[in-house]
Amino acid sequence: MLDMKDMRNNVEEYKRRLATRGVEEKEIDDLLAEDKKRRELLVEAENLKKHRNEVSEAIANAKRNGESAEEQIVAMREVGEQIKQLDEKLAAVEERVNDMAARLPNMPNPTIPVGPDEDANVELYKVGTPRKFDFEPKAHWDIGEDLGILDFDRAAKVSGARFVFYKGLGAKLERAVYNFMLDEHAKEGYTEVLPPYIVKAKAMFGTGQFPKFKDQVYQVNGEDMTLVPTAEVPLTNYYREEVIPTEKLPVYFTALTPSFRSEAGSAGRDTRGLIRMHQFNKVEMVKYTKPEDSYAELEKMTKNAGNIMEKLGLPYHVITLSTGDMGFSAAMTHDLEVWMPAQDTYREISSCSNCEAFQARRARIQYRDENGKLQYVHTLNGSGLAVGRTVAAILENYQNEDGTVTVPEALRPYLHGLEVITKQD
Known part of the structure; x- marks a missing residue:
C-alpha cells in the first residue's frame, strides 16, 4: 500500500513514476478525490461528535441543577442521527479509498530502468x-x-x-x-x-x-x-x-x-x-x-x-x-x-x-x-x-x-x- 499522505504532498511525482508502471493519471486523481471526501466527512463527523459531547455535558449539568433540558435532548437526538448517517457515508467512502489504493502497484525506485516490458x-x-x-x-x-x-x-x-x-x-x-x-x-x-x-x-x-x-x-x-x-x-x-x-x-x-x-x-x-x-x-x-x-x-x-x-x-x-x-x-x-x-x-x-x-x-x-x-x-x-x-x-x-x-x-x-x-x- 502506498503512503496516502506522501501521495497528497507529491502528486506529480507519484503520477510520473507510477505512469512507468502503467498507472493512468485518472486513477490517482480519482483516488485523491475520494480521499478528500473521506477527510472532509471525518472532520464533519468529529466536529458533530465534539458538539454532542459538549451539549451532553450541559444537559447533565442542567439536570443536576434541576433545570429543563428537553429542547437540548431533542436537538441531540437529531445530531445523533446525523452522526449515524455521516458514519455510514464515511464507511462507504473509506471502503472505496482502500479498494482503489490496494490496486495501485508500488512506487518504482527512481534508479531502475524505465520500460514497458x-x-x-x-x-x-x-x-x-x-x-x-x-x-x-x-x-x-x-x-x-x-x-x-x-x-x-x-x-x-x-x-x-x-x-x-x-x-x-x-x-x-x-x-x-x-x-x-x-x-x-x-x-x-x-x-x-x-x-x-x-x-x-x-x-x-x-x-x-x-x-x-x-x-x-x-x-x-x-x-x-x-x-x-x-x-x-x-x-x-x-x-x-x-x-x-x-x-x-x-x-x-x-x-x-x-x-x-x-x-x-x-x-x-x-x-x-x-x-x-x-x-x-x-x-x-x-x-x-x-x-x-x-x-x-x-x-x-x-x-x-x-x-x-x-x-x-x-x-x-x-x-x-x-x-x-x-x-x-x-x-x-x-x-x-x-x-x-x-x-x-x-x-x-x-x-x-x-x-x-x-x-x-x-x-x-x-x-x-x-x-x-x-x-x-x-x-x-x-x-x-x-x-x-x-x-x-x-x-x-x-x-x-x-x-x-x-x-x-x-x-x-x-x-x-x-x-x-x-x-x-
Missing part, C-alpha cells in the same frame, strides 16, 4: 561460462523421461497439464537440491521455518497478491483460504500487525514450500518441462529490515541466491527489471537467470525484490526508530531458488552424450556419494 531490463553482470557441447544438448524433459526420473504423461493423467511425477533418482535429486539450499542459507544467517501451506485472504492482501491477482491462485474452503503461491506470503505475514523489537532487525527467514499457481494468462508458454508448473517446490528467502538498510540487504540477498548457483556450477547472469516487468509489490527487483543449453538462452530461476514499506503498510508491520517513533519496516523476498528450475538446469548443463547426467559435486553428499545419474528401471 522485459526488453528494457538491464544486465548487471554474468557469472560462469556456458559449456560448449560436442554433441546436440537435449532439453531437460527429454533427459528426465529417457532416464526414467521424470514422468509428465502419468502426471497429466492424474492431475492434468503442468504437473510431474519425480521418480527414483529424480525425487532424490529434487530433495538433495532443496536440502542443499536450506543448509547454505542457514550458514548465511537465515532462520529456517516450516510455515503453513494455506493462508487467509488477509495474508494474501498483505503481500500484494489480493485483490488484484485472485485469478492466479488456488482457493479452498470458499474465498478465505488460499494455497500459497510462494512461501513469501506466510513468511512476510509472520509479524503481521506487530511491532518488531528494533534490536531484532534485520530478521532473516528461509523456507521450503510447494508453490501453487494457476498460471492464468500463460497459455502456450513453457508447456513442456519444469519451467512453468501449477505445483513446484521453492526455497524462499524473506527479510525484515530498517529502511536505511534495505538496499544493502537486497544486494546481499541477490548474492545469497547467486551463491547457490555458483556452488552448483551453473552459469547465470543478474538483471535489474524494468518498471514494466517488475512485480506488483516490488520497488526494485534483481532477477537471476540460469543458462539453459537446449534453449541457448538464460531463463529466470530467482527473483529478489525490495518491497520497501509497501507490504509492511498493508500488513501493519512496524518497529520503533531511535526516537521511539513507530515506523514501517522494509520487507524483501527472493527465491533461493526455484527447485524445479534448478533441477532442469542441472539436467541440461550436466548432461552427457550417452544420456547420463553427472551430479554436481556440491550435491553428492546429499545423494550418498552418487556421481552419475543413469537410466532407471
